[in-house]
Amino acid sequence: MNERLLLQLEIDQLNAAYAAALDERRFDDWPGFFLADGRYKVQARENFDRQLPLALIAMESQGMMKDRVYGITQTIYHGPYYTRHVVSPAQVLGEGEDGRIRAQAHYAVFRTRPGDASEVYNVGRYIDEIERTPAGLKLASRLCVYDSEMVLNSLIYPI
Numbered sequence: 001m002n003e004r005l006l007l008q009l010e011i012d013q014l015n016a017a018y019a020a021a022l023d024e025r026r027f028d029d030w031p032g033f034f035l036a037d038g039r040y041k042v043q044a045r046e047n048f049d050r051q052l053p054l055a056l057i058a059m060e061s062q063g064m065m066k067d068r069v070y071g072i073t074q075t076i077y078h079g080p081y082y083t084r085h086v087v088s089p090a091q092v093l094g095e096g097e098d099g100r101i102r103a104q105a106h107y108a109v110f111r112t113r114p115g116d117a118s119e120v121y122n123v124g125r126y127i128d129e130i131e132r133t134p135a136g137l138k139l140a141s142r143l144c145v146y147d148s149e150m151v152l153n154s155l156i157y158p159i
Contacts, residue, residue, distance in 0.1 A: 004092060011090040011103050011130065014137045019085035019107075022158055027072055030158055031065035035131060038062060039141040042159055045124065048145045056155050068158075078156055083121065084110045100140055101130040107144075109159060122159055123147050 014033070021029040034040065043055040059065050086108045093102040104127050111121035124146035131140045144159040 007101065008090050008092050008103075010137055011092065011101070011105075011128075012087075014130070014139075015087045015090060015105055015126070019087050023082070023084055025082075027069045027157070030069060031062040034062055034065065034139045034142070035133070036062050038065075038139050040065060040139075040144075040158070041142070042144045042146065042155060045145050045147050048143075056151065072156060076156060078154070079113060081111050081113045083157055084112070084118075086110070087126075096129070099131070101128075101132070101137075103128045103130060107159070120148075122151065122155075124159075 018030075018033050021027075021033070031038075038061065040057070040059045041055045042057040046052075047054050057068075059068065088106040090103045090105045093104060095101055104125050106125045107123070108120065109122045110118050112118040122144075124144055127143040127145060128139055129141040130137050146159070
């Protein structure tokens, strides 16, 4: 089988595992999808297109992600809801000089509050830099560029 197709399949499996961890509320697993110095950012499309730095969330390490998980699971109070991530097949964009794989995939996140209808919560694309490690593919960087003009209430859980 073509190496590029195998790589796409590996990235799709990474994205599927990532989405499942979040949808199953296994937030402690989330930082493990990243390298120790991995970056995670959630940014509006308007700011991304204009190359403006403002983002809703910007984390520069697994440690920052673990702090966020602690906040989500131990300190933040909010009305309960569930999420469901739907992620498109990955588009492999290439490999940088640093050996990192560049890829992107489109996503839609739906939110369901118990006893209520589901709603579209956030829609956009993941722009990723991925590194192959002995433990498998890990995210060096995940930029979530969201198209949604409004973010419903607040952004609590990772996208």
